[in-house]
Amino acid sequence: MALSGVEIFKYLPKTNCKKCGHPTCLAFAMKLAAKQASLDACPDASADAKKVLGEAAAPPIRGIVIGAGDKAVKVGDEICLFRHEKKFFNPCALAVSIKASEAGDAAAKKIDAVKTSEIDRVGQKLRVDAICVTDDAGDAAKFASVVKQVVDGAPGVPVILNSKNPAAIEAGIAHCADKRPLIYAATAENAEAMAKIAKEKKASLAISANGLEALEALSDKVKAMGVDDLVLDPGARKAKDMVEQYTIIRRAAIKKNFKPLGFPIISFADRGDSLAEATAAAIGVMKYASIIVLNSIEKWKMLALLSLRQNIYTDPQVPMQVKQDIYKIGDAKESSPLMITTNFSLSYFIVRGEVENSKVPSWIAVMDNEGLSVLTAWAAGKFTASKIAQFITESGVEKNVTTKELIIPGYVAVLSGALEEKLPGWKITVGPREANQLPTFLKGKA
Amino acid sequence: MALVIPKESYSGKIYEVQIGSGGKSVTIGGANALPFLSFEGVFPHKPAVALEIMDIAPTDWPETVQKAVSGASANPVSWAKFCQEQGADLVALRLLGTHPDQQNKSADEAARVAADVAAAIDVPLVILGSGQAEKDSQVLQAAAAATRGKNCAIGKAVEENYKTVAAAAMANDHKLIAMSQLDVNLAKQLNILLSQMGFAKEKIIMDPMSSALGYGLEYTYSVMERIRQAALLQNDPMMQTPIVCDIGLNVWKVKETIAPDAEMPEWGGLADRALAWEVISASGMLTAGADMLIMRHPGAAAKTKELIADLM
Ligand code: SF4
Numbered sequence: 001m002a003l004s005g006v007e008i009f010k011y012l013p014k015t016n017c018k019k020c021g022h023p024t025c026l027a028f029a030m031k032l033a034a035k036q037a038s039l040d041a042c043p044d045a046s047a048d049a050k051k052v053l054g055e056a057a058a059p060p061i062r063g064i065v066i067g068a069g070d071k072a073v074k075v076g077d078e079i080c081l082f083r084h085e086k087k088f089f090n091p092c093a094l095a096v097s098i099k100a101s102e103a104g105d106a107a108a109k110k111i112d113a114v115k116t117s118e119i120d121r122v123g124q125k126l127r128v129d130a131i132c133v134t135d136d137a138g139d140a141a142k143f144a145s146v147v148k149q150v151v152d153g154a155p156g157v158p159v160i161l162n163s164k165n166p167a168a169i170e171a172g173i174a175h176c177a178d179k180r181p182l183i184y185a186a187t188a189e190n191a192e193a194m195a196k197i198a199k200e201k202k203a204s205l206a207i208s209a210n211g212l213e214a215l216e217a218l219s220d221k222v223k224a225m226g227v228d229d230l231v232l233d234p235g236a237r238k239a240k241d242m243v244e245q246y247t248i249i250r251r252a253a254i255k256k257n258f259k260p261l262g263f264p265i266i267s268f269a270d271r272g273d274s275l276a277e278a279t280a281a282a283i284g285v286m287k288y289a290s291i292i293v294l295n296s297i298e299k300w301k302m303l304a305l306l307s308l309r310q311n312i313y314t315d316p317q318v319p320m321q322v323k324q325d326i327y328k329i330g331d332a333k334e335s336s337p338l339m340i341t342t343n344f345s346l347s348y349f350i351v352r353g354e355v356e357n358s359k360v361p362s363w364i365a366v367m368d369n370e371g372l373s374v375l376t377a378w379a380a381g382k383f384t385a386s387k388i389a390q391f392i393t394e395s396g397v398e399k400n401v402t403t404k405e406l407i408i409p410g411y412v413a414v415l416s417g418a419l420e421e422k423l424p425g426w427k428i429t430v431g432p433r434e435a436n437q438l439p440t441f442l443k444g445k446a
Numbered sequence: 447m448a449l450v451i452p453k454e455s456y457s458g459k460i461y462e463v464q465i466g467s468g469g470k471s472v473t474i475g476g477a478n479a480l481p482f483l484s485f486e487g488v489f490p491h492k493p494a495v496a497l498e499i500m501d502i503a504p505t506d507w508p509e510t511v512q513k514a515v516s517g518a519s520a521n522p523v524s525w526a527k528f529c530q531e532q533g534a535d536l537v538a539l540r541l542l543g544t545h546p547d548q549q550n551k552s553a554d555e556a557a558r559v560a561a562d563v564a565a566a567i568d569v570p571l572v573i574l575g576s577g578q579a580e581k582d583s584q585v586l587q588a589a590a591a592a593t594r595g596k597n598c599a600i601g602k603a604v605e606e607n608y609k610t611v612a613a614a615a616m617a618n619d620h621k622l623i624a625m626s627q628l629d630v631n632l633a634k635q636l637n638i639l640l641s642q643m644g645f646a647k648e649k650i651i652m653d654p655m656s657s658a659l660g661y662g663l664e665y666t667y668s669v670m671e672r673i674r675q676a677a678l679l680q681n682d683p684m685m686q687t688p689i690v691c692d693i694g695l696n697v698w699k700v701k702e703t704i705a706p707d708a709e710m711p712e713w714g715g716l717a718d719r720a721l722a723w724e725v726i727s728a729s730g731m732l733t734a735g736a737d738m739l740i741m742r743h744p745g746a747a748a749k750t751k752e753l754i755a756d757l758m
Pocket of ligand 1: 012013014015016017018019020021022023024025026028041042043044045
């Protein structure tokens with residue numbers, strides 16, 4: 001939580017020595033509060049001041065990077081509880097668990113699935129973000145061999161090393177020491193050994209405890225050993241416990257600036273059946289998990305979860321935009337109706353849904369209006385007759401649609417005259433105002 | 447520094463709305479905290495799942511869901527019984543056949559179907575029009591009268607027809623589903639208008655207009671979160687009506703529930719994908735505060751009920 005200038009002033013030496021370049025300690029404090037200066041500029045600041053002010057300046061939830069290179073993922077560093085308050089910033093990482101007992105073919109299959117998992121969704125490339133190697137055989141050497149198989153087989157994909165046995169982690173991390181893996185996990189029993197490895201190898205470290213009190217104690221303990229990049233697992237597995245515990249962690253961090261819990265959360269959506277696992281993961285996506293580990297990553301499941309994540313992490317202030325293009329709905333032909341709308345994704349989705357409903361094959365021309373809805377775009381002068389005419393002409397749509405009839409939204413009926421002038425040879429038809437009247441309208445034309 | 451569990455202090459509570467009567471009646475609402483946070487509030491009723499049926503055969507539905515109900519969907523009564531057997535908390539009858547672009551069935555015909563379905567099942571009945579506001583006025587009036595005494599939920603009352611639809615619900619002692627267009631203020635406005643005409647706000651279920659996963663789900667999600675916050679934290683009595691999400695309608699028309707495996711190999715198999723689409727959409731609505739869901743695929747509804755059990 002940000003401190004005010006006066007609060008910061010209390011921690012300064014109050015000698016007004018000017019070494020910081022400011023006339024008084026108070027003036028310097030004001031600059032600090034405005035984030036226009038750094039405490040380093042005051043050579044006499046006490047250790048206490050550095051600690052308090054440093055913590056106050058840090059984000060409420062620490063950002064953690066897992067992996068290295070262009071596939072590295074950043075999680076955490078969030079500032080709100082509800083996406084409409086601002087936005088959710090760093091999409092949770094979706095990881096697949098590869099067990100030591102799957103060494104060989106089964107592991108190779110999953111590695112391949114990760115490598116071919118990329119899909120394109122509303123212009124974003126989405127994929128399985130990480131691989132969690134899980135020590136289920138209690139054999140450090142075997143665990144390490146799967147880590148090696150993963151690192152060699154899926155180069156660059158961030159790795160989570162999942163074992164409670166420090167010896168296994170030690171053996172596994174040898175294959176990815178320079179790749180910033182995440183170690184899962186330090187517990188009350190092995191904290192010293194795990195913290196030591198994390199510190200030496202500059203890895204981030206997940207801490208796992210049963211319940212929030214135990215987690216807090218463990219967090220303090222591991223931090224005192226000098227590990228800063230922590231990830232939290234409060235032990236919740238049931239959906240109810242996930243929602244409750246993750247909410248408490250997020251609230252404590254953001255509203256109370258409670259440092260022991262100011263870290264990203266790791267969640268295990270482990271369920272017997274794949275769809276149940278998908279629902280548990282969905283709860284994690286919506287309710288503050290930053291890393292979600294799955295047992296399986298079938299394509300249908302990833303499509304659903306990645307789409308959900310994209311929805312939830314979209315900036316509510318910046319409307320999602322659809323690419324400017326002429327979209328073909330159903331088996332549209334040269335004689336099918338052509339209508340135009342803006343590229344505000346919701347406008348497009350609703351129009352498209354109704355056109356699909358109507359079962360009348362059609363063309364939808366989506367024009368780039370910076371994601372504004374029809375009326376807003378029109379009011380802002382971005383959906384004018386000349387701009388529409390230019391788009392239609394440049395799109396070359398007349399090659400596909402021989403009717404040369406353009407249906408415009410009822411809300412911008414006023415444009416029809418000017419459009420006919422600017423698009424010689426075209427017939428402009430005013431469509432309905434609301435999308436839900438489109439089926440009736442289209443059936444009337446068909 | 448020991449953790450003090452940061453609790454919200456809520457001043458509002460969601461109205462409890464009962465639908466149906468007898469042992470199988472369903473009550474929704476009653477929560478006095480944000481969804482599923484039982485460490486700081488009570489949740490006397492779990493979210494209910496209704497399975498949708500229609501007065502006409504579902505020939506417009508995508509193949510995956512059509513197949514899932516194919517043994518029973520030829521007539522609305524057998525279809526309703528099938529849904530009840532499948533564990534639906536309620537049956538939602540959509541009178542799509544009355545739409546002028548469909549079979550333009552008469553209000554009387556629709557009312558007979560509603561009465562037959564109501565008589566055939568023990569679980570409560572939700573009666574939905576075709577979505578054509580003008581026609582729905584007549585259809586819902588007739589259907590409400592024909593099911594008098596069954597304590598159904600009827601709708602949807604929208605800006606264009608709320609007076610007649612609400613009057614029909616009021617005259618026949620039904621609950622009312624009121625739908626607004628994906629906007630916090632419009633949702634509140636419709637509840638105010640209904641209250642002003644004398645319809646008890648405690649008998650309204652609001653439909654904020656749901657959307658499918660990948661197709662604007664985040665808008666519905668945030669609108670619902672904001673409605674719930676206004677209801678509970680700001681104690682706004684016009685926002686304290688339970689929320690229903692009509693998701694089957696939105697889910698079973700997007701490409702993800704229709705495109706065959708061969709067309710979109712990178713999307714995985716259609717059967718699993720389509721089912722997941724309805725279930726994950728449902729999980730989004732539940733997390734944001736839905737008290738009742740209207741779904742189409744019995745398998746998806748069953749999986750959603752598993753999730754609800756996991757959340758409570
Ligand atoms: S250097 Fe430090 S002590 Fe000196 S004026 Fe600046 S803030 Fe005060």
